[in-house]
Amino acid sequence: MxxxxxxxxxxxxxxxxxxxxxxxxxxxxxxxxxxxxxxxxxxxxxxxxxxxxxxxxxxxxxxxxxxxxxxxxxxxxxxxxxxxxxxxxxxxxxxxxxxxxxxxxxxxxxxxxxxxxxxxxxxxxxxxxxxxxxxxxxxxxxxxxxxxxxxxxxxxxxxxxxxxxxxxxxxxxxxxNSILAEKLQTQGNATVIHSGRVQPITAISASNYPQTDAFYQAGREVFKFATTVVPTQMTTLLQTAQVTPKDLQYVICHQANLRIIEQIAAKLDLPMAKFPHNVQKFGNTSSAGVAMALASVFDQLTGPVLLTAFGGGLAYGSILIQK
Structure with a gap:
């Protein structure tokens, strides 16, 4: 079974x-x-x-x-x-x-x-x-x-x-069944986004101590990736699952930037009302953003929802779910 x-x-x-x-x-x-x-x-x-x-x-x-x-x-x-x-x-x-x-x-x-x-x-x-x-x-x-x-x-x-x-x-x-279809991808790119890199030592010395670097992102490259490559993944997954964008109750995107979400909504030809978002109040909460936005509408779910997120790696994934 x-x-x-x-x-x-x-x-x-x-x-x-x-x-x-x-x-x-x-x-x-x-x-x-x-x-x-x-x-x-x-x-x-x-x-x-x-x-x-x-x-x-x-x-x-x-x-x-x-x-x-x-x-x-x-x-x-x-x-x-x-x-x-x-x-x-x-x-x-x-x-x-x-x-x-x-x-x-x-x-x-x-x-x-x-x-x-x-x-x-x-x-x-x-x-x-x-x-x-x-x-x-x-x-x-x-x-x-x-x-x-x-x-x-x-x-x-x-x-x-x-x-x-x-x-x-x-x-x-x-x-x-809640997990209807999925597509996960990475590009093996370590330069556009990185955080917490720990460098090897250059000498054996008592003064050596591990240090990490702060978060970095090349903002324009991230924006271009999020508004071109990511929507392509989303539409390909929907086509494979034989679901049209208009069939979706919601599209929950990574809460990186409201302008990115608006661009994705335009590319899918869907109103922003179908895109729950919390970025105005909470900012970019990295991996937590999609989970938080899903939680905010979870009790209202009656139809299919497309989750999509993207970040360092470059990693990007879309999952079609239902409650």
């Missing part, structure tokens, strides 16, 4: 600290007018003090337990997608496991930059379909603020912190 994946709960969380464009303008050469005109972003939330990536992800995990009515002991697998982990090791997912007491689960992180949620969702689907796992959490969480160079206005004004995620469970009913 075939086993399918069903998305049964969704959640999202942002830290309390709100950072306005005007506040950023006091520490770098920019303005509220410029940021809104170029990105559509008005505010973003920053995690402060001890609220690291695992803390944001834990908030979402607790929501998923509450909404599903499951005990933490029932969780089999926790996947956290992030490019801003608490540490290189242990995995942020393991910290979430400990925080919620999911003693029977195993946990690991995935790094696919802003495409992380689509890559994580696809991976979780395969674990469910194997028949060995019943309750799988996919949580995308980012504390982008800790990786920013606040002298670099080409990147720092875009990003915010947040987390979102879903719970997947098995079903043997084809009509309940």
């Amino acid at each position: 075939a086993i399918y994946s069903k998305i049964t709960a969704a959640g999202q969380y942002v830290p309390q600290r709100v950072v306005t464009n005007d506040e950023l303008a006091t520490i770098m050469e920019t303005s509220d007018e410029w940021i809104q005109a170029h990105t559509g972003i008005v505010t973003r939330h920053f995690a402060m003090d001890d609220e690291n990536t695992s803390a944001l992800a834990t908030q979402v995990a607790q929501q998923l337990l509450t909404k599903s009515g499951l005990a933490a002991s029932a969780i089999d697998l926790i996947i956290v997608t992030t490019i801003t982990p608490d540490a290189l090791t242990p995995a942020t997912a393991c910290l979430v496991q400990a925080n919620i007491g999911a003693d029977n689960a195993f946990a690991f992180d995935m790094s696919a930059a802003c495409a992380g949620f689509t890559f994580g969702l696809s991976t979780a689907d395969k674990f469910i379909r194997s028949g060995q796992y019943q309750n799988v959490m996919v949580i995308s969480a980012e504390v982008n603020s800790k990786m920013m160079d606040f002298k670099d206005r080409t990147a720092a004004v875009f990003f915010g912190d947040g987390a979102g995620g879903v719970l997947l469970q098995p079903t043997t009913e084809p009509a309940e």
Whole structure:
């Protein structure tokens, strides 16, 4: 008997600290007018003090337990997608496991930059379909603020912190299958977007200490990629699935920049009303953006939804889902 994946709960969380464009303008050469005109972003939330990536992800995990009515002991697998982990090791997912007491689960992180949620969702689907796992959490969480160079206005004004995620469970009913079609791709490009690079040592010395670099993106190249290559992937997937853009209830894009979302909507010839977006309030929350936008409309879903995300790698993925 075939086993399918069903998305049964969704959640999202942002830290309390709100950072306005005007506040950023006091520490770098920019303005509220410029940021809104170029990105559509008005505010973003920053995690402060001890609220690291695992803390944001834990908030979402607790929501998923509450909404599903499951005990933490029932969780089999926790996947956290992030490019801003608490540490290189242990995995942020393991910290979430400990925080919620999911003693029977195993946990690991995935790094696919802003495409992380689509890559994580696809991976979780395969674990469910194997028949060995019943309750799988996919949580995308980012504390982008800790990786920013606040002298670099080409990147720092875009990003915010947040987390979102879903719970997947098995079903043997084809009509309940949530994962309808998918396409994941990478280009093997390490220059357009990068963050946290750790360089090899140049000498054996007591003064040597590991250091990482701040987040960097070539904004114009990212914009061109997101408005040309990504829509092509989206339309190809829809054609393969024999679904037209007008059949979609929603299209949930990576929340990188409102102007990119507007361009994608135009290329698909769809109204912006079909594109749930949170980038104005939360900024670019990297892999968390799609998960958070999905959570915001999850209770309203009645038809097919196209999720699409893109980021460093260059990684990009589109998944056609239904509730």
